Amino acid sequence: MTDAIRQEFITLRREVIAAEFAALNDMQREAVLATEGPLLLLAGAGSGKTTVLINRIANLVQFGAGADTDRIPAGVGETDLAFLRLYLASGDNPALRQAGATRARELCAVNPVRPWEILAITFTNKAADELKIRLENKLGGSARDIWAMTFHAASVRILRRFIDRLGFDSGFTIYDTADSQSLMKRILKDLNLDEKSFPYRSVLAEISRAKDALLNSKAYLESAEGAQDYRKRHIGAAYAEYQKRLRAADALDFDDLLYMTVKLLQSEPEVLAHYQRQFRYVLIDEYQDTNNLQYLFSSLLAGGHGNICVVGDDDQSIYKFRGATIQNILNFEHQYPDARVIRLEQNYRSTGHILGAANAVIKNNMGRKGKNLWTEQADGEKLTHYAAMNQEDEAAYVAQAILDHFGKGGKWGEHAVLYRMNALSNQLEYAFKRNGIPYKVIGGTRFFDRAEIKDVLAYLAVVANPADDLRLLRIINVPARGIGQTSAERLRESSLTAGRPISETIQHVRDYPELQRSATKLIRFGNLLEDLREKAAQMPLDQFYDLLLDATGYLSMLQEKPEENAARIENIQELKSNIVSYMQNSEDGSLKGFLDEIALYTDLDNLDPDADAAVMMTMHSAKGLEFPHVYLVGIEEGIFPGHRVLGDPEEMEEERRLCYVALTRAKSKLHLISANQRLLFGRTTANQTSRFLEEIPADYVEKEGIHRPAYGSASWDVSFDDEAQGGYSSGANTRRSQMPVRDRKSWSHPMSPTGGAPQGLPAFQKGDQVTHKAFGRGMITDVQPVGNDALIEIAFDDMGTKRLMLRAAAKQMTKV
DNA sequence: TGACCACAGTTTTTT
């Protein structure tokens, strides 16, 4: 084979493969084809990062190293070259191209990758799921074998197989944050550590930091001995105790999952070799958010073949508070001197104005790699900054804008409201409820953090793992079994001294003189658990779940107060739907498997793209998502940026990055809302508008609302009716801006506790024909007074029946 | 032992 043939073959091969990815832009394609060796992909917001990941994996599976290697199959000759030339020239002839496709692919593939040789790591389950779905669409069923999952899920998978080498049982349970917290509270109490100087949260945070630095409690204590640090010594003791009890309960916390995996890979050469051999290609998404453990995890696993591709954006690093270090991405080129760097800077998501605003804001940060996103899109609408009177006005404005858009044929799901902290979502929820806007809150008090869910899951966990003391204690007296705190405490202490799990102690309760008082009850409880364990082995999970709810008396406990517990009962039912869908999606359908999945699960994964509903979530949760219309609320100093970062330039930069993330979620219209005064955490404050707003060029922004609040200077005699009928329509903004700053409560809750008809309710009654701006024509079918408002039911011609609050609805309706 | 009440502390973000 001559050199010329070699060269031309390599060139043609790359062109053939490149043609498969013709839909991408040059940089994206570059990133897809650069398969070999370390690659740093700096992908700006909305630059098609996920598309690149998908196509990159597709390329690996189809062509292996074909596009990025000098290796040539033996026996390539002139005929093959001629064929490839012809094939490439056939671009506009589909029939010809199709005929040659198979041969071309075979000829160009070099050692195609098998799916399980790819490790693709993401941060959230949501991102992992999306990746899996899109891969399956592209590659078919074999895509299921790709290791596309979160750091934690991958760790669990590795640990389940090999953790016995560290002396742990492979059936370990996973403790979530709440579990860790209650365990730590216990420990601090037992160690007699004052909760003021040793808040459980900061102790846990310190332990988490130690684990991230790969320090076990001993190593941590050693560092404390040297420093003679009193605080550290106590925390070290708590750390040791914490790990001891986790161990006794056969449990790992979130940090342990990564920590143990890294330890395992470092100390067991065989295991390391196994996975290094297996993972020919490693991809890490959101690399700017990795912490030290995750960095080690990635480096170790990619260490065999050295094909590591990390994707990230230093401007979107927003998780420093949980140990993420932006250094990982900044140092990548030092770690791998031969690394290639590819930048994706073309944004396909946002309009020019939105992108311009985001660029202008992030420009104020020092210490970034430097990058300027650009777009081919038109400038689009300007951003809107609405300065609201207070949080109610803010919520009303958002609701109004959404209703307007819906009235023009838009979809609910095109809107997302983002805020800095969950506490800001309340007013919005009320406003959305009143106006009949379907919505979904992501995060906040999470489904799996609800007491009833934790209770039921605790039962399942104890059934699966009798050694799980923490969860056993949670449910030992729920529902009440006459095993009170004192009995439970005594039981716990006896088990501790005996060094056996509580469930074992219960089985041998007769051997413990100090437990005789509650022995009968304990035995009954122990029998219940035994019984459940037997049943669990005999029937499918969903059936067992029903049985458990019944046998434990948990359901009947809730049913004693049906009204009060309606939501709880519903939640428990909803958990069953989780079980059923788990059974459909997993091969083994085991209880353990279910608990694993649940332990790594968050509400974010619930975002159902098919349901048409506006969404609200924190700016953090919104990372990676996009929406046509975005509302950023609470854009005030002290809230965003939050008050705790005001004195700290580094923290401020993180906050600004968060702002960048938030701004770049919007595709076509961005509303920024600040309130002149806000009731938060029980206090009313008057915040200045956020500095981030000042950083956006003024000619990108249209201002609405009350921009220079001169408290008390405006006219005060605006009658209620005026306000109610005037509404919040976009045309009425000028009028609104003249409204006085005044506490609405003074009129919306008149001081008339002795009953009588509510004051100033808009005059609508049963039977009225109305036209609603968003929902069209309809008839009022019911009016129920509720407090100072009324709940009305309207049968709309096209929208079905809706229940709205009268005061809010009146602003949208006219009588026909 | 469990129900009820007052009180305080906490309100960033996630696996």
Added chain:
DNA sequence: ACTGTGGTCA
């Protein structure tokens, strides 16, 4: 505002 805790009383 809200929740969880701790104390008191039946």
